[in-house]
Amino acid sequence: MTVRAADGSVVYRKTRPIGGVTDLGQAALTAGSSYTLTFSDLAFPTALAQAGNGALVVQDDTVAASLAVPGTPQPFTAVAGGNYEVFAIAAPDTTAGVGTYSVQVTPQTGAAILSTARAVTVPGNAMTAYSFDTTIATAGTYAATLHDFSFPVALTSVTFAAAQTEPWSGAFRGAAAASTSTPRPGRLRFWRSRRPTHRSAAGCSASI
Numbered sequence: 001m002t003v004r005a006a007d008g009s010v011v012y013r014k015t016r017p018i019g020g021v022t023d024l025g026q027a028a029l030t031a032g033s034s035y036t037l038t039f040s041d042l043a044f045p046t047a048l049a050q051a052g053n054g055a056l057v058v059q060d061d062t063v064a065a066s067l068a069v070p071g072t073p074q075p076f077t078a079v080a081g082g083n084y085e086v087f088a089i090a091a092p093d094t095t096a097g098v099g100t101y102s103v104q105v106t107p108q109t110g111a112a113i114l115s116t117a118r119a120v121t122v123p124g125n126a127m128t129a130y131s132f133d134t135t136i137a138t139a140g141t142y143a144a145t146l147h148d149f150s151f152p153v154a155l156t157s158v159t160f161a162a163a164q165t166e167p168w169s170g171a172f173r174g175a176a177a178a179s180t181s182t183p184r185p186g187r188l189r190f191w192r193s194r195r196p197t198h199r200s201a202a203g204c205s206a207s208i
Helices: none
Strands: 002-004 010-013 022-029 033-043 054-059 062-067 074-077 082-089 098-107 116-119 127-135 141-149 157-164 169-174 178-181 186-195 204-207
Touching: 022 098, 022 116, 033 054, 033 062, 062 074, 082 098, 141 157
Parallel strands: none
Antiparallel strands: 002 010, 022 082, 033 074, 033 098, 054 062, 054 082, 098 116, 116 127, 127 186, 141 178, 141 204, 157 169, 157 186
């Protein structure tokens, strides 16, 4: 919703995602500058479905860029400066029940303005997916460990993966075990998926 004054200035704005759409946050863009919107299927644990995926960049009531084909970058020019909102939707493979994707808004040169990754599950599926970020301060070898506390019972299945941006590259990957890698300094994004034995939630944790 956008409310404008008689001179066209915005006095109120609010954009809400509905259904499976996710608000990925804001990207501060410069008027007249060129950017690229990218939606990537990270194919963990399997590729997303062929349809139902996409990303959108909006400011107030104006669409700046949109795409519906993973892996096909969408160039656009920011007409006005300021904060733009970025949204995405992804459809996991119905057999796997879970998938992962990344979205980036990048300028012609330099680091990404917005770069994030998320996990998504099929509605009603027993799988639960989590996404969270951490920061690697110093280059080196790190170990990531996923542990099932088996409380009150063990999980039926649990997996995790992590990657870094610019470009996206796998860093850790495992299934209820320790995995080592040498990520670069910077943001590291984790995804974890689990399937409980029954509706009683079993505990698990991930650490690095």
